[in-house]
Amino acid sequence: MSKTPFFIRIVRPTYGKWLLLRHRVRTADYAKIPKEGPFLILSNHAHVYDPFLISSSLPIHVRWVAGAYLFKNQVVSLLLGRWIGGIAKQQGRSDLQTIRDISAAFKQGEVVGLFPEGTRTWDGEPYGFDVATAKLVRLFNVPVVLLNLEGAYALKPRWARFARKGYMTIRVVRILMPDEMKAMKVAEIMQVLEDTLGFSHTKWEAEHRIPYVSPKKAVGLEKLLYLCPSCGGRSTIRTKGDRVYCDACDLHFKLDPYDDLVLVSGNPNGIASIPAWHAWERAELGSIRATHTAESPLFPPDRGVLFQHGVDNRLLTLSRRFSLTLEPTRLVVNFPKVVPSGILQGLQSIIFDFSRMQSMIINAKGTVEFFHDDELWRIRIVGERSIVKYVELFTDWKKLYGNEDSEEERA
Numbered sequence: 001m002s003k004t005p006f007f008i009r010i011v012r013p014t015y016g017k018w019l020l021l022r023h024r025v026r027t028a029d030y031a032k033i034p035k036e037g038p039f040l041i042l043s044n045h046a047h048v049y050d051p052f053l054i055s056s057s058l059p060i061h062v063r064w065v066a067g068a069y070l071f072k073n074q075v076v077s078l079l080l081g082r083w084i085g086g087i088a089k090q091q092g093r094s095d096l097q098t099i100r101d102i103s104a105a106f107k108q109g110e111v112v113g114l115f116p117e118g119t120r121t122w123d124g125e126p127y128g129f130d131v132a133t134a135k136l137v138r139l140f141n142v143p144v145v146l147l148n149l150e151g152a153y154a155l156k157p158r159w160a161r162f163a164r165k166g167y168m169t170i171r172v173v174r175i176l177m178p179d180e181m182k183a184m185k186v187a188e189i190m191q192v193l194e195d196t197l198g199f200s201h202t203k204w205e206a207e208h209r210i211p212y213v214s215p216k217k218a219v220g221l222e223k224l225l226y227l228c229p230s231c232g233g234r235s236t237i238r239t240k241g242d243r244v245y246c247d248a249c250d251l252h253f254k255l256d257p258y259d260d261l262v263l264v265s266g267n268p269n270g271i272a273s274i275p276a277w278h279a280w281e282r283a284e285l286g287s288i289r290a291t292h293t294a295e296s297p298l299f300p301p302d303r304g305v306l307f308q309h310g311v312d313n314r315l316l317t318l319s320r321r322f323s324l325t326l327e328p329t330r331l332v333v334n335f336p337k338v339v340p341s342g343i344l345q346g347l348q349s350i351i352f353d354f355s356r357m358q359s360m361i362i363n364a365k366g367t368v369e370f371f372h373d374d375e376l377w378r379i380r381i382v383g384e385r386s387i388v389k390y391v392e393l394f395t396d397w398k399k400l401y402g403n404e405d406s407e408e409e410r411a
Contacts, residue, residue, distance in 0.1 A: 003110070004061040005085060016056030019049060023155060024167035027057050032145075032172045036060065038106040039143040042133075044126065044199040045115035046153035047168070048364075054113065054147065057170055062113040063105055065089045065098065067363065087112065099136065106142050116197060119362070122224050122388060123275045124153040124201030124259070134190035137181065144176040146196045153201040154212035154259060158365065161220040161383075166212035201259075202275050211257035218242045218255040221274070223365055226299070226386040227281040229271045234299045235385060285389060286396050289328045299389065301325045302381040306367070307333060309343065310376025318344055324381055326390055329354050329397060333379065352377070354402070360394045362387055370394075 019025075033039075041062060043054065051064040063085045087105070089098045105112050117127040137144050151168035173196045181189055218239045225237045225244070233248035244261065245252040251266030261272055271277045288298055301323040308315040319339075325332040331352040338348045352372045360370035366387050367380040381387055 003108075008055075008061055012056055016052070019052055020056050023047075023049065023053060025053055025057060026167060026169045027171075028169055029172040030057075032175050033058070034143055034145075034175075037109045037111040037142075039111055039145055040102075040106075040137060040140060041111065041113040041145045041147060042116055042137070042193070042197060043113070043147035044149055044197050045117055045120045046124070046149050046158075046199075046201065047155055048120065048158075050115070050120075050149060050152060051113060053149075053152075053168075054170060060111055061085070062111045063087055064113040065102070065115075067361075085110075103140065106140055116193065120158045121153060121201070122158050123278045124157070124205075125275045125278075126198040126200060128198070129193070131186065131190050134186050134193055137176070137193075138184075138186065138189060141178045143178065144181070145172060146174045146176065146193070147171065148173050148196070148199050150199075150204055151201075151210065151212070154205065154210075157220075159220045159223040160217070162214050162216045164212040164214040164217055166210060202273060205258055209258060212259070213257050214242075216241055217257075218244050220365075220383075221255070222384055223386050224274070224388055225277055225281065226389045227284055229269045229277060229280055230266050232284075235302075282392050282396075285393055289393060289396070292328050295327050295329065297325045297327060298393075299326050301334070302385045302387075304333065304379060304381050306378070306380035308378040310378070315376075315378060318342060324379055324390075326393060328393075331379075331390060354394055354397045357394065357398075360391050362391055 037060065041054065043050065047053070051062070051066075055062045055064070064087070066086045067089060087098060087101045089095050102112050116129040116133045118129065119127065121127060148171045149168060150171055151166060154164060155166055155168055156163040174192070176189075176192065184192075218241065221239045221244055222237045226235055227233070228236050228246040228249060228251055230246060230251040231249035233246055236246050236248040238245055238247050242255050243252065243264075244255060246266070249266060251268060252264040253261040253268070254264055256262050259274060261268070261274065261277070263272075271280060292298060302325075304322040304324045305320055306317065307319040307322055308317050310316075319335060321336055323334045325334065332349060333352075334349045335344075335347070339345055344350065352370070356373050358371040358374060360368060363369050363378070366383055366385075367378055368387050368390050369376070369378045371377075
């Protein structure tokens with residue numbers, strides 16, 4: 001049976017209840033959920049508070065699998081590890097220790113929560129996940145509770161600076177029992193997971209037409225949109241209030257309460273939604289890389305505010321003043337002057353080749369984390385610029401030239 005930590009027993013009826021009220025959370029079909037562990041919860045991931053909202057809506061404690069980067073902060077590590085019982089997962093890489101920790105939790109009769117996509121959606125559309133997830137759920141031999149978080153994305157998209165007024169529903173879509181999964185092929189389990197967890201906010205919103213309201217609902221969208229579909233401008237998208245516009249041409253949209261892009265001026269070349277814009281720019285980014293042979297910047301440099309190196313189980317801050325440049329096959333960090341001391345002594349720039357990277361992910365909104373020659377590095381840029389383009393270019397490059405099992409940003 002899952003043991004509820006003392007901290008959770010205090011927080012759930014207080015802060016947990018407030019969270020549910022604050023986000024106007026509804027639940028659906030909760031009667032299907034087992035009364036006690038062990039079982040596994042799988043869900044789509046759309047809001048920063050997803051694990052807290054799910055946990056607060058349940059009478060049983062859930063041990064969530066969380067990004068290992070969170071455990072490198074001493075205060076957060078104490079909260080997640082000792083007080084909540086979180087399980088660390090190195091995002092973007094295979095992690096056998098995580099599998100062992102989950103298995104140990106199930107042997108103790110505990111409940112484990114996992115977001116198989118590995119990261120929050122940026123545009124409301126599903127990321128997809130690896131077939132390894134289907135293999136694992138059968139291997140664990142426990143019931144699997146499949147959830148959909150409806151409306152969670154629209155309450156505050158990952159790119160957004162401000163929350164919106166609206167509500168969300170945590171819906172139990174299906175329960176997979178161990179005997180049922182034993183009789184299924186891995187491909188069949190994978191299909192069930194894709195059908196149930198591949199939640200599209202765009203399709204859901206088109207069907208339900210529920211408004212999510214804020215006078216500043218577009219602010220922050222430039223974190224996701226790095227190319228202009230009208231003039232092809234790079235890093236030229238700006239936002240103000242509910243408006244999205246290009247600094248280099250007359251393209252101008254209003255973002256309505258349903259997250260539809262309403263054209264005000266300019267030629268969007270058929271773009272009418274955020275997911276469509278994101279899909280277009282990602283394809284266009286691949287074309288830009290393919291036709292840009294020289295190792296020179298693809299975008300204007302982004303101002304960096306945090307440059308860190310992983311040392312043992314902590315992060316060593318190396319600089320807070322630098323620029324980050326994206327080139328066809330690498331990232332380049334430039335410092336304003338030669339570094340006088342430390343591990344970067346004598347350098348004014350440092351190059352990270354994609355060919356020597358093992359993985360790259362995004363933490364939160366503006367921080368990229370990657371392993372280069374099996375060493376951990378973290379880079380954060382200013383909030384009004386897009387970190388997404390770095391990971392998407394690396395992911396596309398890796399699919400073409402690198403290992404097939406390399407993963408994209410999972411935050």
